[in-house]
């Protein structure tokens with residue numbers, strides 16, 4: 001029964017979550033009650049789904065991995081995706097760890113807990129949706145939702161050996177997702193298979209009047225064309241994604257995946273995305289700018305953290321934010337307010353928006369020639385926990401392959417493509433990234449299925 005499934009997961013979680021640290025909280029009694037009442041005839045009837053802890057679920061905590069919200073904040077409403085999962089019959093079970101407010105690539109910026117990679121517990125699971133990825137990889141969840149602003153679904157999926165799909169901007173409502181960078185954020189599935197990703201996307205995709213950027217266009221049947229294969233498709237290999245800085249073993253796994261798709265009948269075409277080298281600089285201006293604005297709502301009055309005995313209102317704001325936010329979040333707020341300040345706005349923010357347009361046009365030109373694009377997800381396999389701890393720039397640069405699709409609004413997926421042996425003999429997963437045009441998730445899933 002559905003209750004048995006919840007109980008079996010709960011047993012695995014109590015056996016292994018202490019070591020992995022994937023979950024911040026579990027709502028076992030509530031999940032059992034949802035399971036007992038589940039309508040098994042629905043598409044996700046009785047299936048437990050874990051949610052990243054920046055997606056609102058009525059009555060549950062929503063910590064965003066931050067001290068700011070960790071002490072007693074509970075959501076007063078369901079996010080759109082939460083409601084859609086309920087309508088599809090799913091059981092909402094468990095809240096997964098993340099980098100604070102989804103800012104990071106290792107889940108090490110969580111103020112609350114360390115999450116470990118199930119394939120090698122001395123290593124990071126990736127991030128920011130590292131808890132969701134680790135939970136699925138360690139069999140502590142059947143499937144999960146993550147959010148992706150610049151790679152936060154795809155990169156942890158790659159590091160943990162699971163499937164992670166970032167939908168096109170506007171495919172899934174952001175209502176009830178705690179905003180990081182509103183022009184880049186999307187919620188998407190993290191699953192054990194491409195078929196599961198199609199099912200979960202089906203449940204959460206589609207219009208919502210509460211998010212004006214969510215497009216009012218029909219949602220195709222994502223499972224229908226999955227098995228159609230890639231024969232006759234043109235798949236592009238952008239030369240800028242295979243050059244300097246990529247680990248040769250990672251490159252070899254991705255090239256082997258490309259060869260398999262070629263053997264399955266796809267035509268492989270070399271393409272160019274000439275503005276790729278500017279993606280990191282562009283993203284790390286636009287994302288912090290939007291974050292600095294979005295995070296102004298955490299003022300010590302409205303949510304969570306509030307400084308004790310303030311001298312006056314300004315002191316209340318200052319000390320609540322000083323105590324509530326961690327170092328990476330503060331770094332982004334300072335960077336964001338700087339690039340938006342008068343005198344610097346045109347030099348940084350406006351210029352970044354112009355380069356963003358050039359990056360989007362690169363992809364538009366490429367999709368005149370090819371149906372989908374194949375690239376690595378991350379330049380290296382999962383690194384050790386604590387490595388490069390004082391080097392945010394190193395961390396930012398490692399996002400080079402995942403930022404472009406968010407800046408351009410494309411859909412993108414990470415599919416497991418083998419493993420690389422570490423020095424200590426563990427096998428570290430490597431993902432293949434597939435990119436498809438805006439709203440072309442059916443094409444994306446079809447290529448992903450053939451690559452699986």
Ligand code: GLN
Nearest residue numbers: 102103104149150151152
């Ligand atoms: N690693 C990127 C960042 O730190 C992307 C994070 C995300 O997609 N939420 O901003």
